[in-house]
């Protein structure tokens with residue numbers, strides 16, 4: 001009887017709302033919390049269409065899988081889809097109030113000022129005056145030295161994480177002290193574990209007591225990170241010009257924003273570098289083509305540089321293709337409706353979580369030929385010029401898009417070209433076939449793998 005009433009009520013409230021699998025009472029659709037859900041969730045579009053819905057606890061979640069749906073939703077002129085959901089983990093990360101952050105906050109006037117502040121900060125880090133290229137390439141050389149010291153096969157993951165952190169610490173605080181970097185690393189690791197959107201604790205309040213230790217750990221680590229940043233900010237007080245502040249932003253906001261600058265790329269940038277190396281091992285012919293292009297354009301007498309970038313279309317195509325095929329943020333960050341609306345013919349109530357499924361867009365036959373195949377040539381035209389189609393959007397679009405894109409592009413380009421120019425990466429020599437597999441928690445990252453590097457000897 002209870003079950004039949006649940007079906008009746010569900011059908012009644014579902015009129016005009018996107019279709020989806022029947023939700024179990026209380027829990028909703030457990031598929032949300034199982035393993036590689038970006039693939040399972042994308043497959044649901046075959047049964048329910050490009051726009052479908054699921055339930056998790058009390059939350060309605062709509063998945064948007066068509067290109068026009070994603071472009072329309074992200075670029076609405078009003079703010080219908082620009083808020084973020086009220087998830088407990090978002091509150092944990094910011095001392096009980098997600099509005100203190102940027103990526104977790106609703107899109108009000110203050111959020112847009114904070115976003116401008118971050119864009120200005122990142123813009124100034126990337127300006128010619130800060131010599132960003134020199135800072136990144138110093139780290140790239142350190143990384144290469146570390147690689148070349150490894151006499152046996154090794155997992156490059158941690159070395160990429162530390163290399164990225166070194167760059168952020170140099171850019172933000174001119175700080176490269178090992179102890180400070182180790183401490184920040186621990187804080188960011190704890191916080192990135194707490195960021196998982198699909199953690200059951202985000203949807204079922206009755207589970208909170210099971211997550212008490214994680215919560216406590218996140219709060220303690222956040223405190224340590226804040227104390228470190230405060231200390232650093234005090235060192236820089238002499239050079240701070242109050243007329244540069246942005247009115248609505250106070251010192252507390254700046255501390256939280258700095259944390260966001262540190263942690264936003266902490267998992268994603270190293271994951272992309274790992275994926276790039278993994279793909280070069282799995283596709284040695286592609287690695288050879290990249291190395292050949294680098295040798296022709298850069299030569300062997302000097303290292304690659306940003307000025308070479310326009311003349312390295314194949315290398316750039318490899319970087320883009322890896323970012324397409326892995327799509328580290330398969331659903332962007334979750335968005336939330338600010339009001340009831342009619343979207344793509346469906347009725348979407350206020351306070352619905354919106355998942356813009358970029359993984360689906362990046363793997364859809366309608367938009368890419370053989371989308372599951374790794375093929376950098378899809379980003380090159382007949383004359384071998386680089387072309388970036390509209391359906392490529394790993395950083396999102398619209399008001400909530402990623403402000404870190406320029407910094408990421410520069411960092412990934414320099415690290416990848418330095419590595420490919422100087423070494424060849426191959427599978428560990430243990431006789432096993434090299435397997436590149438993905439896992440999804442906070443982002444899509446590769447399962448651990450080991451590689452072997454050899455200094456390049458060019459004939």
Ligand code: HEM
Pocket residue numbers: 102103104115118122260261262264265266268269272328329332333334335394395396397399400401402403404405407408
């Ligand atoms: C490979 C690296 C990165 C990727 C793939 C990436 C991608 C993304 C995506 C998909 C979003 C969500 C967009 C949306 O919800 O519509 C986002 C948001 C954001 N990213 Fe990145 N990101 C990367 C690195 C960085 C870095 C290095 C920074 C800062 C230094 C950064 C700062 C941010 C911030 C602050 C937001 C929140 C923006 C908002 O809510 O308005 N990201 N990023």
